[in-house]
Amino acid sequence: MRRASTPRSRRWAWRRSRPPKVREWLVTNGVLPADLVTRNRQVAEAALRPWxxxxxxxxxxxxxxxxxxxxxxxxxxxxxxxxxxxxxx
Known part of the structure; x- marks a missing residue:
């Protein structure tokens, strides 16, 4: 079933509020280096920005x-x- 059309900025809003804990866990537990997590977040924000x-x-x-x-x-x-x-x- 296809989801109703929702603006991209609203569809991803829940992810913007949650990631600090996820990023913190990834870095604190040595899963990923901090600079990689930061860079990936910047790329994601650029790709998902309203346009x-x-x-x-x-x-x-x-x-x-x-x-x-x-x-x-x-x-x-x-x-x-x-x-x-x-x-x-």
Whole structure:
């Protein structure tokens, strides 16, 4: 059964509140070095941060942009389009 759509930031909120004890246990018991636990947490926070989806052209060059005076009237060759985020890292 599929779960109802919940914003990513809310889905992972419970994990943000729990990890300090888990991280502390991992380091205190010698399971993982502290720097590795810290780095993994930073990577996870970056990957799970809220983001605003957008698309980027991927091959924007003067030959792909149509203008009429000072107005852009069209952009062609969207074969290399890719998703990106408008949110700051």
């Amino acid at each position: 605003s989806p957008a698309f980027t052209h991927g091959d924007l060059q003067i030959a792909h942009v149509f203008v009429d005076g000072d107005k852009i009237t069209g952009i062609i060759d969207w074969s290399e389009v890719m998703p990106c985020s408008t949110s700051p890292p």
